[in-house]
Amino acid sequence: MGTEVRVPTLGESVSEATVATWFKKPGDRVAADEMLCELETDKVTVEVHAPVAGRLVEIVAPEGTTVAVSALLAQIGAAEAGEDPAPEKTHAGAEAKAGAGESKMIDVMVPALGESVSEATVSTWFKKPGDTVAQDEMLCELETDKVSVEVPAPAAGVLAEILVTEGTTVAAGSKLALISSDGQGVAAAPKAETPKKTEAAPAQEPAPKKDVEDAPSARKAMAEAGLSPDAVQGTGRDGRIMKDDVARAVSGASQAAAPTPAPQPALPRQPVPADDAAREERVKMTRLRQTIARRLKEAQNTAAMLTTYNEVDMSGVMGLRNEYKDAFEKKHGTKMGFMSFFVKACCHALKEVPEVNAEIDGTDIVYKNYVHMGVAVGTPSGLVVPVVRDADQMGFAQIEKKIAELGLRARDGKLSMAEMQGGSFTISNGGVYGSLMSSPILNPPQSGILGMHKIQERPVVEKGQIVIRPMMYLALSYDHRIVDGKGAVTFLVRVKEALEDPRRLLLDL
Structure with a gap:
């Protein structure tokens, strides 16, 4: 028997959702916690992650289907003999783990954020790569729509790598950092600066995008950020744009040129004389x-x-x-x-x-x-x-x-x-x-x-x-x-x- 993928709890007073997008197809390999599909409710977009690693055997609820809480979405079967069920890791933490011999890497994950809250913003990192951390010592703070959430170290060791920079939006259950239990495999430089790589990205000619529908959460994020799909490099199946792709594009653009985003109020802001503008202060609104x-x-x-x-x-x-x-x-x-x-x-x-x-x-x-x-x-x-x-x-x-x-x-x-x-x-x-x-x-x-x-x-x-x-x-x-x-x-x-x-x-x- 395979492992069932079911509709998660959708939030208070929400009993059903619509399957918006499948990011995997039957026969694809999946890793544990890898995003399989997105559901849309009348209030929020909900991501569904793989409960185990293996191979996607069957999709029971195709795109456009309305499903209730706990309804069956798909079946995951065991990977074939001799096959690594997890797709290749691309982040530097996996490379450090592979080259560290007996070094044990421990994931630092985004904790549960509360009912009906699916994402948060990394507000502050209190440690940097190479720092020694004690178990339960606070590593960073996340800011949700309502409260601040502290993320403690799951184990003692050395902070090997920060995977998510300050200001980045992360989903519940996603990976924030890696801790080395014995100090091996520590990144030589803070990986929090990786978004700067996007400065060189325009030099690469983007592959022509296929006629696929981007993730609903990504479309919403692009609309909020004022980005066109052409400005975002999609990493999803068939080149579709994911929410994380939009976050990387926004972060890269801000670090490359630090442009002032075009305001989108209901009424356009009136031109401000230069002497008045010098006395103004622009502060980004908190998530709250x-x-x-x-x-x-x-x-x-x-x-x-x-x-x-x-x-x-x-x-x-x-x-x-x-x-x-x-x-x-x-x-x-x-x-x-x-x-x-x-x-x-x-x-x-x-x-x-x-x-x-x-x-x-x-x-x-x-x-x-x-x-x-x-x-x-x-x-x-x-x-x-x-x-x-x-x-x-x-x-x-x-x-x-x-x-x-x-x-x-x-x-x-x-x-x-x-x-x-x-x-x-x-x-x-x-x-x-x-x-x-x-x-x-x-x-x-x-x-x-x-x-x-x-x-x-x-x-x-x-x-x-x-x-x-x-x-x-x-x-x-x-x-x-x-x-x-x-x-x-x-x-x-x-x-x-x-x-x-x-x-x-x-x-x-």
Whole structure:
């Protein structure tokens, strides 16, 4: 029996994909972890790698086929007797291994990056070829769309070769470097400079490209980089262009001439006088900032977003908090803030208006019988939204402790991928920065987000009398495709009622 190649997990709420491109054909030799094909979902492109070395016996799902998670894609059989099942290695690490006799080379691989995250950028190398490393010593840091990932040394030895330079985009499971267990086979010079070889590449006449379709991820990367297929040398089957080929082309072009990439904003940038240009600074956006920009624009383009407003008298919450805050902190070891009241009030309102806690998946509405509350936190590198899971089952003290813990980890850049995924509703507190009124933007695929604002004393009328009360404006942005105006207004009114009379939360009214 051969080894089955099946569709991997595609990410949260994604159940099927389309086979976009096969990079191998039946009869081809494959190495373990070599990319076999690419799948396209409605959100991301997923690479499928060979689970073992051998020979591709059969392709069960041809290009264009829609497949579900765990569906059979292909079969890999054992290599023929006396045949090396792995294709020839071309990187210098393999050459070092072959010439090192008993020297043992240990691969440094990109670790798992988290659900729905398939690639990262090599941010910083902390070691250079020839350096001695201890087991678990940090070698480099990767930057994903959401968090930074540290890559430790899998074993003690000498860093023989760096295969991927800083700034390069790598996929989960790809090779970053080689460690020599006994110091043999160490590269004489840092191989991180290998992209410079592309400077000599134009001297070679490129082979005429066959009429083949490039990898979808490569087409996307070329579009983002502003490259034409003619400027990229494909290394895939039949000369097709792979994502790594685009990365090498971009890296080589930047090192050869360091040109300023042509900006591609919606509106062209106006010419800047020379004296002003000398006082400007151009800084590349971090992956986190790029992701924030992309997701916010996707929210505007996808959802029918609308915002409804109300105001709440915070006297009840403030009075209760002032009365019990010392006893609360003494018993629970954490301060009583306002966020726990808002989380509990939202959980209470979501039970009455469940569509605000739901999401659209294709032509289905997915109602959540739980509340995973996202709490937006500002950090030096951008806004992140850690999730308080099952907030509807937690008490005030549990909520306050969890929010404090997640907020601290967010500011220190220590949040894990799991801690920022799966939220069903979000609260954003712009009031901590002094915002009096704003319209929060949805956090897809969620259908609702509550914006809190600054508490400000204002004159209000109560029973015919003008009195001064601590007031806060509330804003609920919602996806009008799933939430009607009546539901949105009802939700906000229930939050207002619960905050103005916190006893309602205890009595579930």
